Every structure is written in structure tokens, then in C-alpha cells.
Amino acid sequence: MKIEARLKTNESKVMLNALTIDVEDYYQVSGFESHIRFEQWPDYESRVVGNTWRLLEMLHFHRVKATFFVLGWIAERYPQVVLAIHKEGHEIASHGYRHRLLYNMSREEFRQDTERSKGLLEDLCGVPVVGYRAPSYSIIQETLWSIDILRDLGFEYDSSIFPIHHDRYGIPHASRFPYFHSLSEGRKLLEFPLSTIRLFGRNVPVAGGGYLRLFPYAFIRWGIRRINEQEQKPAIVYLHPWEIDPGQPRIHGSRLSRFRHYVNLDKTESRLRRLLQDFRFVPLRSLGETMTNGHRPVKGLVRQNV
Numbered sequence: 291m292k293i294e295a296r297l298k299t300n301e302s303k304v305m306l307n308a309l310t311i312d313v314e315d316y317y318q319v320s321g322f323e324s325h326i327r328f329e330q331w332p333d334y335e336s337r338v339v340g341n342t343w344r345l346l347e348m349l350h351f352h353r354v355k356a357t358f359f360v361l362g363w364i365a366e367r368y369p370q371v372v373l374a375i376h377k378e379g380h381e382i383a384s385h386g387y388r389h390r391l392l393y394n395m396s397r398e399e400f401r402q403d404t405e406r407s408k409g410l411l412e413d414l415c416g417v418p419v420v421g422y423r424a425p426s427y428s429i430i431q432e433t434l435w436s437i438d439i440l441r442d443l444g445f446e447y448d449s450s451i452f453p454i455h456h457d458r459y460g461i462p463h464a465s466r467f468p469y470f471h472s473l474s475e476g477r478k479l480l481e482f483p484l485s486t487i488r489l490f491g492r493n494v495p496v497a498g499g500g501y502l503r504l505f506p507y508a509f510i511r512w513g514i515r516r517i518n519e520q521e522q523k524p525a526i527v528y529l530h531p532w533e534i535d536p537g538q539p540r541i542h543g544s545r546l547s548r549f550r551h552y553v554n555l556d557k558t559e560s561r562l563r564r565l566l567q568d569f570r571f572v573p574l575r576s577l578g579e580t581m582t583n584g585h586r587p588v589k590g591l592v593r594q595n596v
């Protein structure tokens with residue numbers, strides 16, 4: 291398998307990376323789910339529309355296209371923001387319907403939740419939705435059965451596997467770079483693991499989100515450069531709209547959840563802008579197109595302007 295995720299320019303070949311946004315609100319994150327039930331979601335002040343608009347403006351300014359993994363519940367209530375994402379030329383992909391962790395669902399519940407979100411987004415935007423990201427990266431060793439179901443439902447790729455040790459997610463020994471899951475009946479599904487670097491014999495995340503807020507920007511930049519230049523691979527980076535919103539209402543979750551959610555919220559926007567200046571990003575769908583399998587592009591993936 292060969293990856294050619296590069297853009298040819300007059301000066302040099304530039305490595306392409308993928309920027310992904312998980313579109314959900316601050317009160318829907320898994321870290322607070324033991325404090326906020328699904329039925330209580332409508333009671334909270336919604337900030338996702340304003341925050342997503344700010345992200346869209348930022349991406350427009352930097353001329354970057356991204357993949358937006360949209361929660362079905364958000365698409366149902368705020369269709370206008372999903373349409374705005376789509377009209378801006380970004381990729382619309384699925385983040386499930388109600389942000390349930392896969393290891394808390396039966397296979398049938400997962401199928402229904404995912405099918406519902408995919409259908410909602412496709413009806414709204416009128417384009418096939420081929421990408422999926424599990425809530426809180428909850429495709430772990432015990433829930434790898436979900437990959438076959440994703441293929442059944444018509445997905446072309448997944449980006450839910452984090453090759454690290456973490457209390458809520460992770461397959462520590464999974465490949466650090468894009469690969470194909472081999473499925474029954476000779477079928478395949480492309481996987482985009484979240485980015486890590488090898489450091490002192492461990493995989494250390496440099497994939498954005500909480501890690502972008504927690505680690506100094508210079509470390510993240512060094513890590514992504516190392517992936518691009520030394521390992522010659524694309525980086526997969528993620529972010530949530532609530533991460534650029536330091537003014538969001540505070541939730542009284544566990545001490546660990548509060549730390550993970552609120553640390554350095556005021557630094558995200560400037561760090562994201564630096565990322566957008568320092569690296570080239572495209573949607574995952576475009577990155578997938580560059581992966582060759584016997585020189586055949588991944589079926590159903592279409593070229594975006596990069």
C-alpha cells in the first residue's frame with residue numbers, strides 16, 4: 291500500500307494533512323455524560339451554531355477545507371449551520387445521532403443510531419455521506435465489529451481509532467497511519483487513525499483537540515513536521531466548535547473531566563490559526579482519494595479543490 295498525500299507546487303512537494311471538526315455542543319461531550327442525560331440536552335444554552343460559524347469564517351480566511359463530523363441531533367435542530375458548512379465546500383460526515391459510546395450500545399442500536407445520522411445528513415445536503423467518526427473515539431478492540439456495519443451502511447472510511455492508551459478510548463497497537471480494514475467477503479474500509487508521534491517507546495498524541503490545548507504549540511508543530519517530513523505521512527487533526535469558546539457555561543463534572551474540557555480554551559483559536567498557517571490541510575475524503583490500492587482510487591471518493 292502506498293500513500294501519495296502530497297500537493298505538487300512549483301517549489302516543492304507539500305505534504306497534505308486532514309483537518310476534522312466534530313460538530314457537537316459543550317454539554318454533549320462524553321466527559322459530562324454521567325452528569326447530563328440525553329433528555330436534558332434541550333435545557334442547556336446552545337452555543338454550537340455561533341462557534342461553528344466562527345470556525346467557518348476562520349477556515350474561509352485561511353482558504354482551508356475540512357471534514358465536519360456532524361452529530362445527527364445537531365443536524366436535526368440546526369440544519370442551517372450544516373447547510374452552511376456544505377455550501378462552503380467542506381465535507382459533511384457522520385458523528386452518530388446522539389453521541390452514545392459504542393461500547394455502551396448493542397450492534398443493532400449502533401446500526402440504527404448511525405443509519406439515522408447518515409440519512410439525516412444526506413437528506414439535508416443531497417450528497418453521499420461516506421465518512422464516520424465514533425463519539426469519543428469509542429471504536430476500541432471490543433467494538434471493532436462496528437467496522438463491518440459501517441461498510442454495510444455505505445461508509446467508505448472511518449476515523450475513530452486512536453492508537454494510544456487512554457481511560458475512555460484507544461487501540462494502542464493499531465497502525466499509526468492510514469490503512470484498510472479487511473472485512474468479510476473481500477470488502478475493505480479505509481481507516482484514518484488520529485495522529486501520534488513515537489516518543490520514548492510510546493505513541494504520544496499530537497492530533498489537536500485537548501492535546502492542542504494542553505501541549506505547547508511548538509511541540510505540536512514539531513510533532514506534525516516529524517510525521518510529514520521524517521515519516522512522510524499525513525497528519526489527522528481534530529477539533530470541536532466548543533474548544534474556541536472560552537465563555538461557554540461551566541458544567542460541574544468530575545475534576546478530570548473539567549480539566550480536560552476547560553484547560554487553555556482561550557488559547558485554541560490562536561493555536562488553530564498557527565496550524566492553518568504552518569501546514570496544508572484538506573478534507574479526509576480528499577486524502578482518501580490519494581491512497582492507492584493497486585492504483586485504483588477509493589470508490590466513491592471525489593476530488594476537492596486543494
Ligand SMILES: [Zn+2]
Binds near residue numbers: 385
Ligand atoms: Zn464527539
